[in-house]
Amino acid sequence: MTILNARNLSLEDVQRLFGFQKQYNDSFSNLLSLEPLTDTEQQELKQIQNDFDRYLTAGKVSEGQVKFLVVAPLLRLAGFYRYPIEITLEESIGEIEVEDEDIKIKGRFDILAASKAKHTTSQAYFWILLIESKNSQIDIYTGLPQLLTYAYKSLDNQKSVWGLTTNGISYQFVYIQQGNPPVYHLMPLLNFMESPRANDLLQVLKTICQL
Template identity: 60%
Template sequence: MVTLQAKNLTLEDVQNLLGLQEEVDGSFTNLLDLKPLTEFEQQELTQIRDDFRHYIASGKVSEGQVKFLVIAPLMRLAGFYKAPLEITLEEDIAAIEIVDEDTKINGRLDILAVKKTLSKTEAAFWILVVEAKNSEISALAGLPQLLAYAYKSLEYQPNIWGLTTNGVTYQFVHIRQGNPPTYQLLPDLSLINSERLVQLLQVLKSIRDLVAA
């Protein structure tokens, strides 16, 4: 059996190995209920943006800094730290086996949000996956790895939300069960652009409400 590392896969590899097909022209408003932000939330967003801008101005921002400076406070502000959700870090993903191809995909994920359940096996299901990449790398560079991670969950749930980011740009993806399974890229959002920054938190909050329901 051939074993592949998820981080080394290309988008073409993922499409061919897992049978995923892309749907085009994704829209947040067709999938999510985006609600206005409070004044407090907008102030917190501005602070997160300003803190990160300081680090960007000083040079390259590492993956670890992206997680600490941006992802963690955004997830907290969006409510992902509240019950019934919990966050797990740097977990090994269950191996994905492609029987027809005699291939196995292994990997590790950076941040994982899951529902709390009484079942230990169900607690490993991921709902939102964040692939934090170095700020000089395109957010889309994390898409093949993200799709490989999220694919396993299609055995247990009809759809999955994912996010890949380099700290500045945020690329959401919606993955659905089907024959074949499909994924849809949503319009990219930004920490720097004020309008798209507001929408970023709106999207995160709406996804949080969906997965916590």
């Protein structure tokens, strides 16, 4: 039996092991009904930008700082801290066994938002959003293999799940669907330091939160 850590998998590994097919989606409106932000939300969003920009100007922002300075405030502003959603940090995914290969995969996801009011068929909480974060100098696509691996685990119990990989500056949303083969949709890339894209980011997070 070969045991692999999800952190060490490449995108090619993930596609081969799980059969994932990639698709590009050029608009969030194809999947989500986005609503305008309030003036208060825009002001708070600008404050998060300013706080983060100060750290970026000083140099590399660590993964932990990205979570604390940007991801956590954005999740709060989008409504993810309110019932029935529960946030889980740094939790093991258990083991994923790969069919037809003597392989088990282990790992820990960064952030998971799940609904305590909605259960899957296995009585597990319904996964709403899975987040993989990196430091500000790492390309966000390095987090994609881990994100897809953890999301694949959820597809045992639900038909789809949203994922997000970020380095604090860039935000790549991924819509992952159950199927034969399973499919992941890469959504438009959003830059948090550009105000129009930051607005888009918060709109997307708010809508996913309300799903």
